[in-house]
Amino acid sequence: MGTKYYTRFLLQAVDETEVDEYSGVVELQVANQSVLDSKEIEALLANSFDLKSEQVELLNWSPLH
DSSP: OOEEEEEEEEEEOTTSSOEEEEEEEEEEOSOTTOOOOHHHHHHHHHHHTTOOGGGEEEEEEEEOO
């Protein structure tokens, strides 16, 4: 079972003129003791949207209890 996190992040459009904000629950299949830094989280989110990690800006990331 994965660990669930509440997250808020910005996604930059490919043409770099539009930015959309998203929020919700994300579930990761990593060990509970694993601590990810913001760049790793941005890379995971970007991968989910087929974007480059530079197109994702993490605003908030906190575990759900």
